[in-house]
Amino acid sequence: MIRTALLTAGLVAAAVPALAEVNVYTDRQPFLIQPIFDAFTEQTGTEVNVVFAKSGIAERLEAEGANSPADLVITSDIGHLNDLVERGLAQPVTTETLEAAVPDAYRHPEGLWWGLTKRARVIYASRERVPEGAIETYGALAGPEWEGRVCTRAGDHTYQVSLVAAHLAHEGPEATRAWLEGLKNNLARKPQGNDRAQVKAIWQGECDVALGNSYYMGKMLEDPEQQEWAESVYIVFPDLAGHGTHMNVSGAAVTKAAPHKADALALLDFMVSDTAQDLYAQRNHEYPVKEGVAPSDLLKSWGDFTGDDIPLVEVAGNRDAALRLVHEVDYNSGP
């Protein structure tokens, strides 16, 4: 413990030249991204040190200021990336590899953040009770035929807020409010649990359709207990106002203080390489952000779909208004 304290205190770092290392703050669980860091270390010899925290990353960076040891923030939602930009904690970066790999819609125009993987917000539908083709749009979830049949997680969770923000960006406030109110009325129960818990609720018979991120399907299939839940549903890629399925990214930002900027950029380049993109797809069941990398067989089996290609910065700009709508219709109080 003392050794760790000294190391982190920077006493050692001050005395010897910097080692090849990258320091990462992330809200993604280590068991998800560690394999990619391990592959990077094996290839380059650069160590990757990680602090995993669900909240407080931005505040920690702010407090640490110019001396912050962190180089890179890796986070799981456009909202968190946007927060870093708004607080002035990210610096613009670019490399040829990143430019070539990441499509415009999934990165910040000035390179303040870069998308690393894509995920679709899909509808999980009961195999038993929802015939194929019965639901094809997010809008339909608010229709009268789904009354008492819908499950979602809390309305102010960041994934839900991003979906509402995308709806706002395409359809405007009036239509979005009406849709949210309809959705709320159709809920089978008070919004609760995470995306997986919604699928479980379908399996239990509490509801027939649910909103969730696409990769959970793959994760549930891997878990001996949850496999049964996953097998009780099928995936629908719903359409949002003619633009396709709502997409979100996990992404990374290089911090303003980044003491190991070059190594951080090398790690970013590695994370959009074919190897890492494939690892993400195989392990986390996320869609590669890099064009030309094929999704895993499992992902392909869910079917082809059109992803909404609205620039995510535009979605991010609507998040605050989206959250206010969620509060105004009191979504979390349930049906």
Add this chain to the structure above:
Amino acid sequence: MTALPVTAPVPGRRSRPGRAWIVGGAVIAALALAPLAAVAVIAAGDSGDIWGHLATTVLPGYVWTTVQLMALVAVGTLVIGTGTAWLVAVCRFPGRRILEWALLLPLAVPAYVIAYVYTDLLEYAGPVQTALRDLFGWRTSRDYWFPEIRSLGGAAAMMTLVLYPYVYLLARTAFREQAGGVLEVARTLGRGPWRAFVTVALPLARPAVAVGVALALMETLNDFGTVSYFAVHTLTAGLYGVWLTMGSTIGAAQIGLVMLSFVAALVMLERRGRQGRRHHAVRPRTAVLPLAGARAWLATAACAAPVVLGFVVPASVLAGYALPRLDQALAGGYGTAALHSLGLAIGAGVLAVTVAVFLAYARRLGRGRALHGLLNATMLGYAIPGAVLAIGVLVPFGALDNAIDGLARDLFGVSTGLLLSGSVAALLYAYVARFLAMAYGAVDAGLGRVRPGLDMAARTLGAGPGRILGRIHLPLLRGSLVTAGLLVFVDTMKELPATLILRPFDFDTLAVQVYQYASDELLAQAAPGALTIVLAGLLPVILLSRTLERRDTP
């Protein structure tokens, strides 16, 4: 030239050394308050129209839910805590010696873990409802009614089950130390055991019980894991919403301050409960009221129920999940995480008790109101969510580190980088700031039971404050010190949000590992770590019960 004036102690006035204690106490209290002050500074910022928006939409609901939850937990912990403490301290019934320490066991179970376990058991797909459906031939959830575990009532039940030991622990010590002789007197004067409990023992134990209930309620107030899992929208849940989804640190800090007003009310209630009612110990003795027949077994059942529900059931479920994966669990860095958890918990326990003794003794020496106010304020740290307190730790540490770095650059042309931020020292500081209320409450209650006459006698015999503390108070307080240290140890083992934010690179604790999996509803993977936290919590519980027993048999 005149001779140097000789200062002699003025009779009737406090001597100088006492003042040093008071000043020291004030400095330490101020240090413990720094994170709260930082939160207040953040809250003073401009959060735009967030308040107008929240007040007209979701805030009234948050407040009302919080009040209901706290009321339910207060009643629950009070009834279970004092009821079992009384039975164990005064009555004799089968299994009493085991139940006496077993009643502490639920303390080792984190609220979020027990919430996961009971959801697993009681939800629609769980074994209980499945068995009922098979038994009665029901087909879907529309055929029958079953209480919803994920509800306000469910959250209150979960928290009561793991928080009642605070009340039990402090009430039992109080019943032991005070009620014995008094109870005999009451009985001699014709009071029945029930009336003796209500009219004599309970009022006498009120200071200790008040501390216990206040601790339980503070923990209720700052809980995030359980309420978010159960979709119960308390102020803490609202705070996280504003913080994480609106990205407003300022708004979150402001809700944190609203919560502090709840705690301030709790602390004031607790202090008022104690005022003018310092009961000083008579010689500890165990009054035994033998119970026979059905009443004896009823007492056994009453004391066993909380242990079974709060410990045996969750521990068995976790063990059932963990054992098949034991080799996998031990391979995954559990050893290091367990060492980190133990090291931090011991460090925080020792530090917090040391600080608490210093503060409580300084308070005893000084009678100035300023110190009282300051000390009461340090108790607030316990009740704001750990994550918010962590932000309050980040700010002063970051400022200090950057100031030192700037100075070193100016003077010596070298950069010191960040010395304390992101170090174990920052973690320990946060734990002490957060759990000081617990340690201080226990130590102060214990110190309050030592008659002031002892201090005066020792003072008359020429002993200074330090000597009095070391030779008289500390030995007398041993039980209270162990209690205080145990409470901090167990809570540090369980602590999650502040640990997540403040820890060094690649530094996991057991709670962090459990959370990683549990947050993804991977209860099976979380089970080994959760079970280890629970088991580690057992060691100090056993140690504590042994210490208490030794005291009982002089």
